[in-house]
Amino acid sequence: MIGSPDVVAFTKEDEYSQTNPDAWALPEEFSIPLHPLANTNPWAKTSYAKFTKDFILISEFSEQVGPQPLLTIPDDPKVCGTFDLNYFSLRIMSVDYQASFVGHPPGSGYPRLSFVEDSRVVLGDSKEGAFAYVHHLTLYDLEARGFVRPFCMAYVSADERKIMLQFQELSLRFSQASECLKAGNRRAFAKELQRKLRDLEYTHSVLEREEGLQKEAGPQCMYSPHAVEKANELANVEKSIYEHRDLLRQINSYHCHPRRDPHAVTCQKCMTECLSECEKLLDKYAKLANPFSYTVQMGKVEEQERQINVEGGQEGVEDMEDEGIGRRPSYTPQLIKAKSAKCFDKRLKTLRELCDESFYEATVELLKETERSFRGDLCYLYTRRLDKTLRRRQRVTNFLFEEELGVDDEDEGGILRPFCAVNHAADSYTLLDPPAIVLRPEPLELDSLQPPDPLDPASETSHIQSELEQGHLESSPSDHTLETQESSEETKGSFSSDKSGMGPAEKPQSLASVRPEPPDPDCDLTPDPDHNADLERESSSEETTAGEDEGGDQTPVSLLEVVSELEASRDDDCERISDGVCEMESDLLVPLDTACCMSQEGFLYEVSAPEAGSHPGQPSESLVVNQEPQAFLPLQDDYAVGSPCSESPVAGLELPMGLFGDGVSRTSVEDGSDCTMSASTGSERAASPLGYGGLVTLRHRKKAGQGALRFVRQYPFAIQALWCLLSGRTLVVLGSDEGRVRRLVAALALFVPSPGKCGERVQPWLSCPFTLTDLQRWKLIGLQRVASPVGSSMLYSLSRYSRYISILDADQKTLRCPPYRGKLLANIADHRTYIRRGSTYFLNLQSTLCRLAARAFLFTFTHHLHLPVSSTEGPEVVEGRRRCFLQEQLGLDEEDSQILLYLSQLITQQYLQAATGSSAAAPCFSFTYTTSVLYKI
Amino acid sequence: MSSGCPPQSPAVAKSEVAVEGESPLLAATFAYWDNILGPRVRHIWAPKGDQSMFLSDGEVTFLANHTLNGEILRSAECGAVDVKFFVLAEKGVIIVSLIFDGELKGDKNTCALSIILPQTELAFYLPLHTICVERLKHVIRKGRIWMQKGYNIISVLSLEIVPIMELLASMKTHSVPEDIDIRDTVLNDDDIGDSCHEDFLHKAISSHLQTCGCSIVVGSNSEKVNKIVRTLCLFLTSVERKCSRLCKVDSSFKYDTGLFVQGLLKDSTGSFVLPFRQVLYSPYPTTHIDVDINTVKQMPPCHEHTYNQRRYMRSELSTLWKTDSEEDIPPDTVIHTDETFTPDLNIFQDVTHNDTLVKSFIDEVFMLKPGLSLRSTYLSQFLLLLHRKALTLLKYIEDETQKGQKPFRSLRNLKTDLDLTVEGDLNIIMAFAEKLRAGLHSFVFGKPFYTSMQERDVLMSF
Structure with missing residues (x-):
């Protein structure tokens, strides 16, 4: 039998036995662990922190009391948990240089x-597991x-x-916040000096x-102790006046002193405003x-005024912030006592009092956004940044499956967008030495910051022209290319392209209605609350684990979309800029051999943005609330079918779009029946912007990922x-x-190539029969099944065009379409997939679609x-x-x-x-005749 | 000296380091918190050269003293090395300080090893921060042992301070540019195989991606080496490119731990000796590419590499602990072994995992006409695909394991669901994911000490 001493003799020291009796063995405190914490759980390395998420x-x-915490953002005690803010404040304040x-x-x-x-x-x-970026700054306080x-x-x-x-x-972000705070503080300080003076x-x-009274009283009073004290007091006040005037002069000269910080970000307008205000004070x-x-007379006047104020109940009115410098301030001077309060009395x-309120x-706000x-x-x-950077380099295919890329977001060009917290224009910013952002490789195109021409008539014209050049569709049952007839499309074509049918003259007016206020360069610099709200909803995987499948799909992929949402929410503003950029880039393109998209060197500009034609007149999300987008939005590409026989491009405008609230009544010339589109209720509306004119953002698409997986x-x-x-x-x-x-x-829309910025190629709910033209315009249609005469005409249209379309019957769970025997889609359509979450499925789908696009x-x-x-060689050989x-x-x-x-x-x-x-010639509406098969569950 | 004057502080010892080229580093310092006198600077390292360019000793001392500000409150665990990073616009400098505890003259003291750079070098330095910090951390581990023994820590610290000065100087002149012109790379060739053999290029890129974008390219012809370096860097992010180095035309740099891609020139005998220790200390496994003989070899995957690296570090520290004399600092070239661990010196192995991702990319990209931006665009699409797949993989594992709360047991399902059934493809995507989430390999493949062979067996069993 083997006893325990024998077993010990056989044991060998290895990675499992940490004890080592050897006196020469290295103590653990001088060694390193064999297995880093990340190796056991890569997600756990931050788990020992006492707070749940990052905060400011x-x-x-x-x-008086030493280092103390004043404020946390977000201002929620749960965020900090049991983390000792007092101790941490002490730690971070003690490293100030x-x-x-x-x-x-x-x-x-x-x-x-x-x-x-x-x-x-x-x-x-x-x-404590806590790390911090700490930005030290000093504010001025007359009492400090x-x-x-x-x-x-x-x-x-x-x-x-x-x-x-x-x-x-x-x-950069904290520099902006600091400069804003300091600018407000200098204002407040100057006003405080004014009051003090x-x-x-x-x-x-x-x-x-x-x-003077004492002098009048006689020489004996002049040398009394009381008189001497008064004289000293007077001298002190005089000295104090000189000192405070000098302080005012100094704060006024702030703008003249050379900045030593190459990374400081200052708003020139803030500086200038503050400077002029101080100068006025100084002049005064x-x-x-x-x-x-x-x-004495002046004093009397003041005295009288004071009396009046007191009598009028206006004592202590000192709202200097609301007073223009030019106006006579309503501040009532106070008598300053000779002995000031003790330091600790x-x-x-407070921080708020130290700074101008705005x-x-x-x-x-800036810190909250940060x-x-x-x-x-x-x-x-x-990954979100990398994704964005890479997508920016392949604009030629982005339109297929990717969201719109803006040019004004922070990732562009490697530096953050100049941002003035009090809404001054971008061009007033000075970044003394723009730092190269580590994670963002592309240099900022200065041109992209130039405010472009808000509306480009040329592009508008071309857009409209292209619509007029739409192909003719013809519903012939041949195996080959068909062209649609001109028939029956007036109404549908017009309701889908009423805006695209506008003449150039109408566009500005239309835009004016889109934007009630004239373009304000300032608004571009203002954080968008919607964007912020979206960001709040998005963010981390930390917040995304629970409840995703129940609809709250808060997954990490959302981070990929944050910037997209930023763009989306600011679309109105960036649109003009992007148009400008596209236009510029288009100029760099040389004419093409249209046979194959390629002819000579330089045919493809490095960062070309071929979406130029797709931008004009895109209304903001907030405007199109009650109507189907097709009624208002131009198609992203020139699939918009204007009536070829229509003489006037504005003919489509004559339809009473937008006047009927939720539903839009139209008359179909083809079948003469009235039909109502998109009478829907709130719950569906909230699920997806499709059909409501909203921009389809990555967030929406990610949510749709859950539906797609299902x-x-x-x-x-x-x-x-x-x-x-x-x-x-x-x-x-x-x-x-x-x-x-x-x-x-909404789920299937993920698979529609080039769905358009607002999902123009998707008709989520149609209550009337569709025509052949619609099949070219819409690649995914939600059709209402009704048991009325309208329903029968719809069924008629379904059967009539069945050879061109596939029909998914949501009620009977059947699909009628040609058979597919390929392998390319097996990965994204495997019903036995083990992917659990919609967000993960969406990521996988994104990869697959990216590969397809490539x-x-x-x-x-x-x-x-x-x-x-x-x-x-003939065309057959090439084919x-x-x-x-x-x-x-x-x-x-x-x-x-x-x-x-x-x-x-x-x-x-x-x-x-x-x-x-x-406009290039619109692609012909073609199909290959293949027998459809009915699939059932 | 009059008796009324306070005693003068002893002069701070200083070493001047001769660095080839312009050194962006102003100085390095070692300071400690004296229990009576407060913060004291013990040693300064400064590059040799035009003194007017550098800070005065007084300024350096002032700055170094302040790196210990607030450290009287330090409550870190024994042996912990904390990093502080200062950007002081008032002084126009950046300071990187590593704070640690050590024994000086029998007392436990808080110490700081710092490097000081001009603020204008912030953008240059930041990408290299992790490299510098990791290297300094390890030398501090060694230094703490030396201090414990009562020896002079300065000699140990110099072992890394000087190479870091040289590294920064070399990066100043030879770092890979952030924007690489595809015309300077193999991807601009008219046809595949023009510059190098088709299979060699495929293997090189594939292995490069499998080893997290970490590669060394050696050869006799600097132009050829640099062309491959630039080609490999096309597959890196801009930050990673800033941590990559071209080879010198006339002579070679030393191998530097932590760089992503580095070109190294063979000597006149046609050889280049790689330091085993430094290669092993690289944060990721490395691909070795010889452009003279068109060979590609790679180190074991991340989890195995980390395991080997850790064991070797422990072995090295253990050896130092056992050293009897202050003069006996083991040089870096010594291979450390102990009773329980003998490192496998044959760390570079043949690339055995085939992939389809890179293969199809290489096959396809050369179909596009060179000289235009077509290939750049296609490359971007390829990289986007890889990044997205990596994120998908990460998210898949996150879902399956509830963020690492449960072990991952469904590798086979993952491979099927994410179309990563080919082993090389999985390796590439895992490498991308590892960079996003350190420790993923060990977590997924379970036992971190599996050798590649064992891992292969495990994978095959699925």
């Missing part, structure tokens, strides 16, 4: 104000020791790497009067060249439906329950596929080469090839439009 802390080094001299310098008669630059420190408390009050603003996080990787962004002058006049008090000539001003509020924008897990923040799991034939959508075959979702149909449409790009821009190698490429090079079978061909067609069309600046 404002602290002060009070001359700004110990420059304040007070009376040697040899100087007057106290000097010290203009100290901010300092930035990143530090941590590894034991040395006239300065040290403060700091700290971004506190449990993730040290997050702070260091985003150091420059944090630095008035008090002093008043006191001086009173004392002079008393001295400089005029009192001899303050002691504040005559006085009440120091500046303080703006600073807090907190929101940095909220969340670093890896998602980081669809894929629920319907074994989902893959057929997805193929229909991706290959350009219109899918009609038929159902009697509007909510269900809308949800299905392949379509490759197919579109591969030279030899589209051009004849020799003059003897054969294309097919061969798809099948042999890319390994695609027939159905998968159709997807790529369709995507390639869209890219070509989009690209040519952007490149030539005008």
Whole structure:
């Protein structure tokens, strides 16, 4: 039998046995753990922090009580948990470097104000698991020791790497907040000086009067102790007046002193305003060249005024902030007592009191926005930026499946957008030495900040022109390309493109109605509350785990969309800019060989933005509330079907769009029946912007991801439906329950290539029969099933066009469409998938669609596929080469090839439009006759 | 000296370091908190050269003293190294301070090892911050042992301060630009195989991505080396590019731990000796690419690399602990072993995992006409795909494990659901995900000490 001593003899020291009796063994405190914490759980490295999420802390080094926390953002005790803010304030305030001299310098008669630059420190408390970016600043306070009050603003996080990787962004944001706070403080300080000077002058006049009375009383009174005391008092007041005037002069000279901080961000307008205000004050008090000539008469006047005020119950009115400098202030001077209060008796001003109110509020808002924008897990923040940077380099295909990219967001060009918290224009900003942001590689295009021409008539014209050049559709049952007839499209064409049918002259008016106020450059710099609210909803994966499948799909992917939402919410403002950029880039393009999108060197500008044609006149989300978007929005590309026979481009405007609230009544010329579109209720509306003219943001799409995953799991034939959508075959979702149909449409809309900025290619709810033209315009239609005469005509239209469309019956859970035997979509349409969450499915879908778009790009821009190698080659040979490429090079079978061909067609069309600046011929409405199959669950 | 004057502070010891080229580093300092006198600077390292460019010793001392501000409150665990980072506009400098505890003259003291740079170098320095800090942290671990033994820590710290000065100087002149012109890379060739053999390029890029974008490129021809360096850097982010270095034309830099891609020139004998220790200390496994003989080799995957690295570090510290004399600082070239651990010196292995992602990209990108921006666009699409797949993978695992609360047991499902059934593809995406979420490999593959062979067996069992 083996006893325990024997077992010990066999044991071997390895990584499992940590005990080592060897005296020479390295103590653990000098070693490193074999397995870092991250290896056991990569998500757990910040779990020992006592707070749940990042927050901003404002602290002060009070001359009375020492370091103390003043404010946290968000102002919710739950955020900080049991984290000791007092201790942490002590820690972060004790590293300040700004110990420059304040007070009376040697040899100087007057106290000097010290203009100290901010300092930035990143530090941590590894034991507490808390790390912070700390921005130190000093504010001026007449009552404070040395006239300065040290403060700091700290971004506190449990993730040290997050702070260091985003150091420059944090630095820039906090610099903005600091400059705003300091600008407000200088104003407040100057006003405080003004009040003090008035008090002093008043006191001086009173004392002079008393001295005069004593002189009159006789020489014996002049040398009495009381008189001497009064004389000293008078002298002190005079000295004090000189000192305060000098302080006013100093604060006025703030703008002249050279900044030593190359990373400071200042708003020139704020500076100028503050400067002019101080100058006025200075002028005013400089005029009192001899303050002691504040005559008795003047004093009497003041006295009388004071009496009147007291009698009128207006004593103490001192709202200088509301007074213009030019106006006579209503401040009532106070008599200053000879002995000031003791240091610890006085009440120091709060941070709010130290700063001009509007500046303080703006600073807090700025910090709130900062907190929101940095909220969340670093890896998602980081990926979001990378994603955006990469998408910016492939604008030629972004329109297929990606959201709109703005040009004014912070990621552009590697620096944050200049932001004045009190809404001054961007061009008034000076970044002394724009830092290169670490995570953002592309330099800012200065041109993109130039306010472009708000409306580009040229592009408008081309857009309208393109609509007039729409192809003719004809419903012939041939196997080949069809052109639609001109028939029956007036009404539908007009209701979908009433705006696109406008002439250039109407556009500005229309935009004016979109924006009730004239374009204000300031508004571009104002944080959008909607955006902020969205950001709040988005952010981190930390907040996203629970309840996702119940509809609150708060997943990390949301971080990818935050900036998109920013763009979306600011669309009105950025639109003009992006138009400008597109236009500029278009100029750089050289004419093309339309045969294959490519002809010569430089045909594709590096960062070209071929969406130029898709921007004009896009109304804001807030405007189109009650109507279907198709009634108001121009199609993203020139699929808009204006009536070819319509002489006037504004003909469509004659329809009474927008006058009927929720529903829009129209008359169909084709069938003569009235139909109502989109009578819907709130719950469905909230689910998706589709059909309501709102911009389809990544957030909406991500939410739709949950529906898409459900669809894929629920319907074994989902893959057929997805193929229909991706290959350009219109899918009609038929159902009697509007909510269900809308949800299905919202989910399936993810698969619609080039859905348009506002989902113009998707009709989520249609209550009337559709026509052939609609099939070209809409690639996904939600159709109401009704048991009325209207319903029968709808069914008629369904059967009439059944060879062109696929029909998903939401009630009977069937799908009628051609069979799909490809493999390209297997990954995103596997009903046995183990993906649990909609957000994860959406990420996977994004990857797949990204790959599809890349392949379509490759197919579109591969030279030899589209051009004849020799003059003897006919189009059939070229066509054969294309097919061969798809099948042999890319390994695609027939159905998968159709997807790529369709995507390639869209890219070509989009690209040519952007490149030539005008409308290319609209693609023909084509289909291949294939027998449809009915799929059932 | 009159008796009324206070005693003068002893002069601070200073080492001048000869650095080739312009050193962006103004000084490095070692300071400690004296229990009687407060913060004291013990040693200054400064680059040798035009003194007018640098801070005076007084200024350096002032700054270094202040790095210990507030550290009287320090309550960190014994052995912890905390990092403080200052940007002081008033002084126009950046200071990076590593705060740690150590024994000086029998007392426990709080110490600070700092490097000082001009504020104008902020953008240059920030991408390199992690590299510098990680290297300094390890030398501090060694220094603490030296202090515990009562030896002079300065000699140990100099072992890393000087190379960091050299690294920063070299990066100033030879770092890869943030914006790489695709025309300077292999991807601009008319046809695949023009510059290098098709399979070599595929292997190089694939392995480069599998090792988290960390590669060394060696060769005899600097132009050829740099072309491959730039090509590999196309697949990196801008920050990672700023942490990559081209090779010198005439002579070679030393290998530097922590850089993503570095070009190294072989000597006249046609060889380049890689320091085992430094390569092992790299935060990620490395791909070794020889452009002369077109070979690509790679280190084991992240989890195994980290495990080996940690064991070796422990071994090195243990060796130092056992050193008897102050003169016996083990040089970096010594391979540390102990009873329980003998490092495998054959750390570079053949690339065995095939992939489809890079293969199809390489095949396809050359179909697009060069000289235009088509290939750049296609590259961006490829990178976007990789980043998105990595995020998807991360999210998938996050969902499955409730953020690491439960073990991950569904690798097979993941591979099927995310279309990562080909092993090379999985490796590439895992490498991207590892950079986003450190420790992911160990978490997914379970036992962190699996060798690649064992891991392969595990994967095959699914």
